Amino acid sequence: METENIEEEAQREAEEASSSRALYEVKMKFLGRTGKVTALLKGMREIAAEHRPAFGKRVNELREKLEGMFSSLEERMRRREMEEKLAGERIDVTMPGRRRQRGALHPVTRTAYELIDIFSGMGFEVFEGPEVETDHYNFTALNTPADHPARDMQDTFYITDSILLRTQTSAGQIRLMEKKSPPIKMLSPGRVFRSDDDATHSPMFHQMEGLVVDRHITLCDLKGMLDEFARAEFSSSSKTRLRPSYFPFTEPSVEVDVSCHICGGKGCPLCKGTGWIEVLGAGMVNRRVLENCGVDPDAYSGFAFGMGIERIAMLKYGINNIKLLTENDTRFLEQFED
């Protein structure tokens, strides 16, 4: 029978097809417009009428059978080809990822931002005063009399008799208090300058000054706020210790130590075995300073604190050489990427 021969032939050729393309060609050879099965159907007219239904049925059965066969072979072929393709695309996933080198903020900036975030959460606003200052704002208004050792040429960079590079961000206190009346909670970060240049001093560094002026502010409030700061900046178990000190613009003045965040207060090389690290200076705002800014010292009181940002950064990141902070070696700076 012709149909049986065709079926056998189609089956054989289809099985031999080695690719989707070849399989398609075989399919077209039998089922295409000029294919052998199609030719059989076209040849129907030449068959006697009484045989036509049976012949037609046989050819149609053959077509359906072949279509089914091709369809399953095609599916199988696709799967095999996909597998081959995937095998060919196999890569070494352990090769390095492709990424763009990111930059980093300077550790001093990073630390300053951290400090600002801590205090701005407590209701502080940030105020930046000028770096080139007058003698008045840097010293006189801060109750630093004309013959005070801190004003000596040794420590201060002068531009003229009355204009200098600010030696402390405390200068910003006065400018803010002149503009704004209490309640005040102010943070003043920025560059300061001292005529010191040795292994542990840099002629330019950064400070952060904090000032609170309101009614009924006490030394206990200062302690409370600094405890909060120490916990946020160093460790949740950090404690502070106040001890007497002296600054012309505060009275009483205190030096503030924070319990060592490395040893937790037991004593280690960082804290030189004392368990405490000197972190900042603070005190109750001197009445004369308030008066100088037109704030009534009988109605208002306040506290101020000031810290060296480099010092905090060095403590926090364990940086042991202040010069690293101004050398701008990219091998150092890149480590502060985040």
Added chain:
Amino acid sequence: MKVPYSWLKDYVDLDIPPEALEEKLFSCGFEVEELVYLGKDVVNVAVGRIVKCEKHPDADRLTVCTTDCGVHGVKQIVTAATNVSEGALVPVALDGATVLHEGGVEKIKAGKLRGVLSEGMFCSGEELGINDDFYEGAEVNGILLLDPADAKPGDDIRPVVGIDDYIFDIAVTANRPDCQSVLGIAREVAAVLKKPFRYPAFGFEGACGEGDVTVTVEEPKLCPRYIGHAVKNVKIAPSPRWMRRRLALLGIRGISNIVDITNYVLLEIGQPMHAFDRRSLRGGKIVVRRAAAGEKIVTLDEKEFTLTPENLLICDGERPVALAGVMGGLDSEIEQDTSEVFFEAASFARDSVRKTSRALGQRSDSSARFEKGVDALWTPDAGMRRALRLVQELGCGTPVAHGVDALSVPVRKRTVRTSYAAIDGVLGIRVPKEETDDILRRLFFEIEGDGETFTATVPPWREDVDGYPDLAEEVIRMYGYDHIEPTFLERATVTHGGLTEAQRTERKFKDVLRYEGYCEACTYSFGSPKDFDLLRLPADAPERHAVSLLNPIGEDLSVMRTLLTPAMLQNVVRNVRRGNESGKLFELANVYLPQELPLKELPEERRHLALALWGEGDLFDLKGAVEAIGETFRVKFTFERGERPYLHPGVTAVVKAGEREIGTIGELHPAVAEALALEKRVVLGELDYAALCPLFSSETGYRNPPAFPAISRDLAVVVDEEKTCAELEACILHACKAVKRAELFDVYRDARIGRGKKSMAFRLLFEADERAEKPLSPETVDGFFKKIVGNLSRLLGAELR
């Protein structure tokens, strides 16, 4: 301030060990920077009596001494010293002892010397770390011979030679010049230990006539007090051991009784003193006046100084005899045959002494003390009375009955009137009233009150106290800072903190650069005037108009910068030298622009941005970072060819926002690169951040995405070499509204195109109007394309490829 433990015992009964005292001092505001036990390196050294001396059997230079060391037994010691003899009392370093040797510590062990056992070693003064001031004979070449009156065999050597003592090195804050003396510290020690304080003896008995020196102070502001007192029948001799030892503990060599007394009073009372030989005071006069310009003086240390009216002088009737507060003159020095001295105890303004000392580079213990401040009312008088007492105790002269006292400040008691509530209000705790009274009284305040308010009379040496906050500080430092309980602004107003818009913008700005791969640098605000030359800036460049420091650390750091680029360039040089082949840096910092020079008002502080990249990348990488800023803050930058003397003339662009110039970017000029030995490509940028800020917008707008996909077409044209991408781009965009973007993606040059020509290929993106109802048809786009080509050809002479 250095203070010996033993000396403090003169004024306070100390019953706590030095370490405990250190803690106490720390708690009340006197940090002990160092506590040194003087005898720490001299251990296990005892007094021994040499019972028998015999020649060493095998060594001519050695002697074998049988030595009775009391409780330590009889020891055989072999020595090379020649000044030992039977019966002598000597220090013996026993087996296992340590002594000082050539600047280090040496351990002594028993051992054989040329076959004979030596159970230790005899010590010299040097090996005990002492000089003649500690013990007479300590400086002889040989073994220290002890006086039988001082010691017996078996005694520890340290108390015998005066090194069984502790030295406290105390940091004294600038507000407490009254504590720059042993007595001043002792007052604090007494107060913190709640012990009685004993003053030393002052004054003298049995005067001898009257002095004949008159004192005139022409500058009372610079010398508020001058006390002078003559002492007759002076016999110059060495001072006794107790006094020399005390001076030696604090590093001062004994000279002679009169000079030692002045040094002793400086250490004990804190009053710098000077002793003049009466013979040298011509005209019997002391005149305190400013120096005439060019006047000269030769000081005790034989240095000659030429003076100005800034310098205060002590003169006699004819010439300067001392540089006030700093040092005496050479020819009024105390001599061996001085028979009458004139003591000076004065108060000089600290600023004046400091200026003179600094200007002349001449320092002394006196000037150091005056620079910290000496009160006029108490200390000079106490110092003088103490000195005269010591003269009497040492028997080295007889004071005249009356001194001269030129005092120009009013003698009055200073009082602070306040209440316990005011003090508690500063502290935030309640200190018991009795405690407050007690603390203040122990600190020599007189307290009188009614139980609520009180008047505190301030001791004259406490010039730092003038209000109740000062009293609050006195109370809390003695009561203890551990009494301060943390509170969190319980009674204060709630305030709304946070960053301003400008501060938030700055953080975001830095973030953009960080994401573009730039590390933030931090450089000094001052630089060298030579930086301008390095950048080849012309003589009249506005950047040279810079503020100079009067007292810079050095020329390199003497000028407030007017641009950030020089420091940035130094960063690059440093990085390249250290082998960092490539990198990217930025700095956002102020430049300082004076309105006029010399400065009359504060200069403008203007924030600039500096950018640098080196090694990898070119101008377009740096430009990409600038464009990223523009995108983030919605500022449209344009770039035009520009010039800067330090940048490559062909690879420099001016950055503009609208018509405003914002800065420059460009490749470092090869000539500058060569001067800095930079072989790698360096690209620099400096933008005026302050000018940029007002243009920033943080508004996030949006437009609907177009209804139909955009159609893209590539266009390649050949143009003359000098035509720029920006010109072509503008021409294309201008020709047809439907072109939303024209992006250059290729530039190509070769011989077929022709010399002086280049082919530029753009990818054009056409979009239908937002309100269009159907997509652009290929025919419409063809029409646009033709128009664009036509415009390019007509306006820029471009030919389609």
